[in-house]
Each structure stands twice: as C-alpha cells, then as structure tokens.
Amino acid sequence: MHDIRAIRENPAAFDAGLALRNLPPVSGEILSLDGQRRAAIMQAESDQAEQNKASKEAGAAKARGDNAEFERLREFVAQRKQSVADLTRQAAELDGKLRELLLGIPNLPLESVPPGKDESDNVEIRRWGNPRKFDFTAREHFEIEGVRPGMDFETASKLSGARFVVLKGGVARIQRALAQFMLDLHIAEHGLEETWTPVLVLSEMMEGTGQLPKFGEDSYQTREGWWLIPTSEVTLTNTVNGDIVEHATLPRRMVAHSQCFRSEAGSAGRDTAGMLRQHQFEKVEMVSITDAATGVDEHARMTRCAEAVLERLGLPYRTIVLCGGDMGFGARITHDLEVWLPGQGKYREISSVSYCGDFQARRMNARYRPGDGGKPEFVHSLNGSGLAVGRTLIAVLENGQQVDGSVTLPEALHPYLGGKTRLGADGKLV
Incomplete structure (x- = not known):
C-alpha cells in the first residue's frame, strides 16, 4: 500500500510513477478523499472540545441554580454530541473509501524500470x-x-x-x-x-x-x-x-x-x-x-x-x-x-x-x-x-x-x- 503522506507531499511524482505503468493519474481523487476525511476528523475534534467545555459550564450553571443557562447548555451539548457522532461516522466511511482506493493501486516502479506497454x-x-x-x-x-x-x-x-x-x-x-x-x-x-x-x-x-x-x-x-x-x-x-x-x-x-x-x-x-x-x-x-x-x-x-x-x-x-x-x-x-x-x-x-x-x-x-x-x-x-x-x-x-x-x-x-x-x-x- 502507498504512504498517504508521500502522496500529499509530491502528488506529481506519484502520478508520474503510475504513468510508467500506463495508468491515469489518481492523486487528485486520493487527496480529495484524504482532505474530506481530515476535515471531518478536525471538525469532530473541535466539536468534541466545545462539547466538553459546555458540559463543564452546564455543571457550573446547575450548581448556581441558573436553570435557563443550564437548559441552553444541555441542548448545546446534545447537538455537539450528535455532530461528533455524525462526523466520526463520516470520517470512518471516508477512511474506508480511501483505504479501498489505495489497496487497488499498484506499486510505483523504480526510475530504472524501462517504459513500455507490454x-x-x-x-x-x-x-x-x-x-x-x-x-x-x-x-x-x-x-x-x-x-x-x-x-x-x-x-x-x-x-x-x-x-x-x-x-x-x-x-x-x-x-x-x-x-x-x-x-x-x-x-x-x-x-x-x-x-x-x-x-x-x-x-x-x-x-x-x-x-x-x-x-x-x-x-x-x-x-x-x-x-x-x-x-x-x-x-x-x-x-x-x-x-x-x-x-x-x-x-x-x-x-x-x-x-x-x-x-x-x-x-x-x-x-x-x-x-x-x-x-x-x-x-x-x-x-x-x-x-x-x-x-x-x-x-x-x-x-x-x-x-x-x-x-x-x-x-x-x-x-x-x-x-x-x-x-x-x-x-x-x-x-x-x-x-x-x-x-x-x-x-x-x-x-x-x-x-x-x-x-x-x-x-x-x-x-x-x-x-x-x-x-x-x-x-x-x-x-x-x-x-x-x-x-x-x-x-x-x-x-x-x-x-x-x-x-x-x-x-x-x-x-x-x-x-x-x-x-x-x-x-x-x-
């Protein structure tokens, strides 16, 4: 399988290796999936942080008897919890698609391999x-x-x-x-x-x-x-x-x-x-x-x-x-x-x-x-x-x-x- 970091760093070299096998470029598709996956993970982490912060604030509001603020924060925590679950599921699906794509791509030839079709x-x-x-x-x-x-x-x-x-x-x-x-x-x-x-x-x-x-x-x-x-x-x-x-x-x-x-x-x-x-x-x-x-x-x-x-x-x-x-x-x-x-x-x-x-x-x-x-x-x-x-x-x-x-x-x-x-x-x- 291929190193996704190497593809991010030099997509042109990756596609050039595939070209030596007479295959079309796929780095764009790979990086698109990878970008969506990473964005979903980052957003999930951000929402998780907000959820954790709001949970602490809700506890404090309840302790001081501010029921209105407590209910607002509780609803916010529930929304963020659902968002984190949705984003985590989305990231897992994108990760599966990315892995399936990478598993189907052949190895890249050494530079010394002669070009040719058959x-x-x-x-x-x-x-x-x-x-x-x-x-x-x-x-x-x-x-x-x-x-x-x-x-x-x-x-x-x-x-x-x-x-x-x-x-x-x-x-x-x-x-x-x-x-x-x-x-x-x-x-x-x-x-x-x-x-x-x-x-x-x-x-x-x-x-x-x-x-x-x-x-x-x-x-x-x-x-x-x-x-x-x-x-x-x-x-x-x-x-x-x-x-x-x-x-x-x-x-x-x-x-x-x-x-x-x-x-x-x-x-x-x-x-x-x-x-x-x-x-x-x-x-x-x-x-x-x-x-x-x-x-x-x-x-x-x-x-x-x-x-x-x-x-x-x-x-x-x-x-x-x-x-x-x-x-x-x-x-x-x-x-x-x-x-x-x-x-x-x-x-x-x-x-x-x-x-x-x-x-x-x-x-x-x-x-x-x-x-x-x-x-x-x-x-x-x-x-x-x-x-x-x-x-x-x-x-x-x-x-x-x-x-x-x-x-x-x-x-x-x-x-x-x-x-x-x-x-x-x-x-x-x-």
Missing part, C-alpha cells in the same frame, strides 16, 4: 547458454515418447477437469528430484533457510501481499473462508505480518517448496496443451525480508540464485527486466528468467524475481527496529521463483530429448535419481 517492450539484460541444435524436429514435452507413459492428462481430467496432470513413474521422480535439488542448492550454497508453511491462509494474509482485493478471481477460496495460496510468497512474506523485528536479524532469506493453486481466470485459451499452465503446480519460492538500504542489491542477489539453478541444469536462458506496463501489481522492479524450450522454439518464463520495497510491508504493518533504537521503520520485501518446478521439468525433458524418444538428464540430477542418467523411451529411468 511484454514486447521488456529489455533483455543477459543470456546464458546456447540452444541445442537438433538433427531432428524437436517435440514439445507431452509429445516425447518416453514422457507419454508418465504424463497422464486424461486421468487428471477425469479426476479434476482441465489443466491438471497425473505424473507417474520416471517423470514423477524427475519432478521430485528437481524440487529437492533446488532446495539443497538454495540452502547449502545460497544461505536460504528452508521453511515449510500451510497452503491455506486467511484473507488478511492474501491482502498483505497484494492478491486481495484486486485479484481474488485468480485464486481459490474454500467454503470456510481460507484461500489456497497461489505461491508460498504469501506465507513466507507474511511471517513478519504485524511484527517489529530487530534490524540485526535482517536480511531474512527463506525458501519453501509447496503446492500452488491458481484459477488462471484471465488466461482462457492460453497454453492449454501440456502442463505449462496448470491450476495446481509446484514451486520452490524464495523470499527475502530486508531494509531500504539493501533492497536493490538483494534483488540482484536473488536473481543470481534463480539463474544458478538453470546453469547447474545446463538449461539455456535469458534474463529480462520487465517494462512498466508488464510488471506485476506489487513490484517496483522485476527480472524474469526465460528458459529455452526447443519444442516451442522460444524462450518461456520460468521465474519472476521482484523487489517490492515497503509496499507489502505497509499492508502488513511489518516493521523493524533500527539498531540505534530509533523509530520502527517498514521492512522491504522481495520474492522470486527458484524455480517453478513443473516448468523446469518441461525444460529438462525438451532440452534433453533424443531422436529415439528417450531423454538425457542433467548431471546435477543424477545423485537424486539413484545414479540414473536417462529417461528411456519406455518411460523408465535407466
């Missing part, structure tokens, strides 16, 4: 590895002969409907190995703390990271009111919800492997073949809680953590910085990692790494106490996929496919597969 304006900043040259026509993951026995969309559809998959045998084991490999790398070499969290959360947790109220239709809610997490960003970031942590404990770097759930309400007709876009999927998610001074550097560090996974797996990728028009709601800057998928002949997103500044912290009221004992300040939060497990499975299968329908697997996975190095054309690990 993904065509994103800027590549580097790439790693060379796409393999095939001496046969590369197939998509679900077309590879050795993959078919272990990737069952028909049974999944019978169980749950469209955009689900049942993984079996060697393919299921490769997916499990990928998640374990990612966790071990992040924990042992990148210094992240392994964390396990629930997949059901309260509405205020979804609001804290920005999924609510604006994107409720993209997530699933149970009859009891819990929400299924779209990613463990929600739970990991909210571990500091409402807290004041010690500055010495920052940065807090966490990683979790979890099931994730998204309704994909706005993606009808997109990537319906295979398991590229599913309602239920797995991710290894990274979250950092830090301060303003180190947030940008932490973003670069987190990006490198995600890139390292792809490099260890030998998967060609490129890193891009998203333009203002393509960034997610809560981000100030986002790096996307796109892995090469030979079956599609293009790079596809496999990780988004975002720096959110204090945007989420304000929604969560998450702060830290400076080491010098000063006033608590809002933490800064970051999140990134490290990586999306299902999409990494797709990339491993497509980049390692052989003409006979088998798949050569990355060396980094061999210890997690009991020394097996290939997925045979019959779907078994060998």
Whole structure:
C-alpha cells in the first residue's frame, strides 16, 4: 500500500510513477478523499472540545441554580454530541473509501524500470547458454515418447477437469528430484533457510501481499473462508505480518517448496496443451525480508540464485527486466528468467524475481527496529521463483530429448535419481 503522506507531499511524482505503468493519474481523487476525511476528523475534534467545555459550564450553571443557562447548555451539548457522532461516522466511511482506493493501486516502479506497454517492450539484460541444435524436429514435452507413459492428462481430467496432470513413474521422480535439488542448492550454497508453511491462509494474509482485493478471481477460496495460496510468497512474506523485528536479524532469506493453486481466470485459451499452465503446480519460492538500504542489491542477489539453478541444469536462458506496463501489481522492479524450450522454439518464463520495497510491508504493518533504537521503520520485501518446478521439468525433458524418444538428464540430477542418467523411451529411468 502507498504512504498517504508521500502522496500529499509530491502528488506529481506519484502520478508520474503510475504513468510508467500506463495508468491515469489518481492523486487528485486520493487527496480529495484524504482532505474530506481530515476535515471531518478536525471538525469532530473541535466539536468534541466545545462539547466538553459546555458540559463543564452546564455543571457550573446547575450548581448556581441558573436553570435557563443550564437548559441552553444541555441542548448545546446534545447537538455537539450528535455532530461528533455524525462526523466520526463520516470520517470512518471516508477512511474506508480511501483505504479501498489505495489497496487497488499498484506499486510505483523504480526510475530504472524501462517504459513500455507490454511484454514486447521488456529489455533483455543477459543470456546464458546456447540452444541445442537438433538433427531432428524437436517435440514439445507431452509429445516425447518416453514422457507419454508418465504424463497422464486424461486421468487428471477425469479426476479434476482441465489443466491438471497425473505424473507417474520416471517423470514423477524427475519432478521430485528437481524440487529437492533446488532446495539443497538454495540452502547449502545460497544461505536460504528452508521453511515449510500451510497452503491455506486467511484473507488478511492474501491482502498483505497484494492478491486481495484486486485479484481474488485468480485464486481459490474454500467454503470456510481460507484461500489456497497461489505461491508460498504469501506465507513466507507474511511471517513478519504485524511484527517489529530487530534490524540485526535482517536480511531474512527463506525458501519453501509447496503446492500452488491458481484459477488462471484471465488466461482462457492460453497454453492449454501440456502442463505449462496448470491450476495446481509446484514451486520452490524464495523470499527475502530486508531494509531500504539493501533492497536493490538483494534483488540482484536473488536473481543470481534463480539463474544458478538453470546453469547447474545446463538449461539455456535469458534474463529480462520487465517494462512498466508488464510488471506485476506489487513490484517496483522485476527480472524474469526465460528458459529455452526447443519444442516451442522460444524462450518461456520460468521465474519472476521482484523487489517490492515497503509496499507489502505497509499492508502488513511489518516493521523493524533500527539498531540505534530509533523509530520502527517498514521492512522491504522481495520474492522470486527458484524455480517453478513443473516448468523446469518441461525444460529438462525438451532440452534433453533424443531422436529415439528417450531423454538425457542433467548431471546435477543424477545423485537424486539413484545414479540414473536417462529417461528411456519406455518411460523408465535407466
């Protein structure tokens, strides 16, 4: 959420940030509501002071037997009491409207974010590895002969409907190995703390990271009111919800492997073949809680953590910085990692790494106490996929496919597969 004081002090800068997202200015509407709210509060305070003064004067009038003055003052006190109640109610209503408006406004991009309207304006900043040259026509993951026995969309559809998959045998084991490999790398070499969290959360947790109220239709809610997490960003970031942590404990770097759930309400007709876009999927998610001074550097560090996974797996990728028009709601800057998928002949997103500044912290009221004992300040939060497990499975299968329908697997996975190095054309690990 945004700092109303910053908007009051520099509304033009606020609208300029929204313009980088190709959004119209809203500072005028915000300041109008804020002005009405503050005026109502000030008038209520003034009327309350008059009420208190008149109450004392009425007591004095009654004591001296001045009934006429007492009745006049009593009527005046009643009027002011009603006015205070009306103004307090009005201020609360205006405060609710202002909060609702602010909750629906996305974060302001950093000045370094490139301008642009959509993904065509994103800027590549580097790439790693060379796409393999095939001496046969590369197939998509679900077309590879050795993959078919272990990737069952028909049974999944019978169980749950469209955009689900049942993984079996060697393919299921490769997916499990990928998640374990990612966790071990992040924990042992990148210094992240392994964390396990629930997949059901309260509405205020979804609001804290920005999924609510604006994107409720993209997530699933149970009859009891819990929400299924779209990613463990929600739970990991909210571990500091409402807290004041010690500055010495920052940065807090966490990683979790979890099931994730998204309704994909706005993606009808997109990537319906295979398991590229599913309602239920797995991710290894990274979250950092830090301060303003180190947030940008932490973003670069987190990006490198995600890139390292792809490099260890030998998967060609490129890193891009998203333009203002393509960034997610809560981000100030986002790096996307796109892995090469030979079956599609293009790079596809496999990780988004975002720096959110204090945007989420304000929604969560998450702060830290400076080491010098000063006033608590809002933490800064970051999140990134490290990586999306299902999409990494797709990339491993497509980049390692052989003409006979088998798949050569990355060396980094061999210890997690009991020394097996290939997925045979019959779907078994060998």
